[in-house]
Amino acid sequence: MLKRLAALPKNQRAECLEALCNLCEAFGSPHIHSGLSIRKLARNLFECRGNLDLRFIFQDRSDCLYVSFLGNHDEVRALLRNKKY
Numbered sequence: 538m539l540k541r542l543a544a545l546p547k548n549q550r551a552e553c554l555e556a557l558c559n560l561c562e563a564f565g566s567p568h569i570h571s572g573l574s575i576r577k578l579a580r581n582l583f584e585c586r587g588n589l590d591l592r593f594i595f596q597d598r599s600d601c602l603y604v605s606f607l608g609n610h611d612e613v614r615a616l617l618r619n620k621k622y
Contacts, residue, residue, distance in 0.1 A: 538593075538607045545591075553587035557604065560585055560595070564602060584613060 542553055556573055563573050564583075574586040581597045592613050594606035606616055 538605060541607045549588055549591070553591060553593075553607065556585060556587045556593065560593070560604075561602060564597070578617060 542550060545553065559573060560575075563585075564575060572586075574584075576584050578584055578594070582594070583597060584592045584594050587593050587607060590609055591607055592610065593604050594608075594613060594616065595602050595604040606613070608616065
């Protein structure tokens with residue numbers, strides 16, 4: 538995920554990093570979710586918007602939010618279909 542993030546153009550990378558910074562504050566506060574579009578995908582598995590094209594996949598673990606994937610809509614669907622999260 539970090540390689541994918543680093544390979545983005547500077548403006549897209551900044552948008553995605555801003556979304557990650559806001560994720561911890563927004564998670565668990567539904568009224569703040571609207572900007573990040575946080576959605577529950579499965580038990581303890583969520584997605585949020587990195588920018589208009591990219592989504593982060595993360596897990597709600599007992600001690601942290603673990604971000605494991607960054608991809609577009611089709612890549613996220615393939616990840617979920619193959620259960621490789």
